[in-house]
Amino acid sequence: MDLHLQKSKVKSQKSKATITGSKSETNRLLLLQALYPNISIENTSISDDSEVMSRALNSQLTTHNSQLIDVHHAGTAMRFLTAYFAQKENCEIILTGSSRMKERPIKVLVDALQQLGADIEYLENTGFPPIKIKGKKLTQNKVSLPANVSSQYISALLLIAPKLENGLILTLEGDITSMPYIKMTLEILHEIGIKTSFLGNKITVCHAELVSASQFTIESDWSSASYWYSIVALSEIGFQVTLSSYKENSLQGDSALVNIYQDFGVETVFNYNNSITISKERIHNSQLTTHNSQLNNSPDIAQTIAVTCFGLGIACDLYGLHTLKIKETDRLEALKTELSKLGAQVCVTNNSLHLEASTKFLENQKINTYQDHRMAMAFAPMALKVPIIIQEAEVVSKSYPTFWHDLKNFGFEITSV
Known part of the structure; x- marks a missing residue:
């Protein structure tokens, strides 16, 4: 079309x-909800990516036949689900995606999971989907990986870490990319009661068999808000739009948009009801x-x-x-x-x-x-x-x-x- x-x-x-809710937060919480069913979530993303995550996590899996799960274009789902199914005992799945997904590297994550004991093999090209995963208990608890690649690899490991019987000690090598996404993952783990630490280049996540019942209202997606910031910036002085719900x-x-778009004459006001009003106050500097x-x-x-x-x-x-x-x-x-x-x-x-x-x-x-x-x-x-x-x-x-x-x-x- x-x-x-x-x-x-x-x-x-x-x-x-x-x-609607942030895709990044939604997909993290959907995975944690699969690990800890007493977590409840509101204002979830209605994106394709989150729908793919939800369907895959609710699949009825069996050890008798490999089940095919197609994530289409959903990169976050590919990375998160690879880690999730690697630690899920007594399941066997083939994880694939679109033609572009088969060109997107996953070797860094697979190598890290294999260090933990995961059983994963490539079905076409080494380092790329599709992959075959035989879920098993992961008993190793130390792993290292380059930090200057997609932060989704790091978050994928952190999200399954509390279910590993010995937790996880993750060493990051080199400069870290997209630090806010790593901090988002750690903060969500903290909010459900998981003990974590991030000192220097080392992240530690403790094992937790159970967590207390928790309810989350997911913040709306700032990436989606960016297009409204652009519309306001390109509009006449005086135009404003109110978006919900943001913190x-x-x-x-x-959320760096708030400061960046001041260069373009756009101001942001955080309202009492968790909405924001963005307005074109002046021409750009x-x-x-x-x-x-x-x-x-x-x-x-x-x-x-x-x-x-x-x-x-x-x-x-x-x-x-x-x-x-x-x-x-x-x-x-x-x-x-x-x-x-x-x-x-x-x-x-x-x-x-x-x-x-x-x-x-x-x-x-x-x-x-x-x-x-x-x-x-x-x-x-x-x-x-x-x-x-x-x-x-x-x-x-x-x-x-x-x-x-x-x-x-x-x-x-x-x-x-």
Whole structure:
């Protein structure tokens, strides 16, 4: 499904939107709920990724036949489920995914799990899905892995750690990527009563056979909020939108939006009812010729920021983006290609993106989304500047299924082509 977004204007100066729970928090809690059934969860994500996680964790498994579980494009589910099924005794599963998923590396995690005693084998290409897992009791409790790869590998190990009979001592080697996601995992473990420590490069998680009954209300997804920050930034002064439900002391690294978007004239107010109001208070800083962001801790908002800067006619230098090359697509090359279609001058390295300032936008360009939800949503706000076509627009269901419906409610003119 391709969508044509006419050059649009938001229909109301004051609007509201509801965004469901964080995909990151939801998937962590779904796995912990599978380990400890007395945990209850509210405001779960309605994303495809979380649906995949939920279905897989509720599968009726048997040792008689290998059960096939297809996670499609869900990278978080692939990593978390690999760890979960490795420690689940008396099950045998084949974990696979889309053609792109079969290109996304998983060797670092599999090596770590094998250090703990896991029985995992590759079925096609070494280091990549699909993999066959024979669940068993994992008795080893010490493992090390590179820290400059996806933090999902680290979180996958931490989430199963309390169920390992001797807990886990995890040593991280090198510089740590996406620290907020690791801290999110540890904080959630702490909230259900698991004892943990993080000293230097060593994380310790204690064994816990049982935990006290807990109820969690998941904070809404800051990554999804980023597209509204971009819409506000590209709108006229005075436009504001209220989003629910968000916390000022968020566990999510993408809450860095609050500070980053001040450069673009966007202010954030945290309301008493756990909502936020974001508003365009001024034009962006006239002294700002180039926006700089170090995004090691929040790489998922890089696409949004790059498009915002392009729409505002600001240059940008974004750093700390090496993990974007192994996402749903190589997001750095994808950004370069699609922004160039609109008239941008972009260059990328293995971990950075550099955009030159431009005030000319080419109309009705077809933006390839590469089966990547964030490409679709990051480029959509450009419709406030120029008509644009988003290809394979249904991909937004991966994290934000109601995205196009919400945009229409705000006044965006959207038709199928």
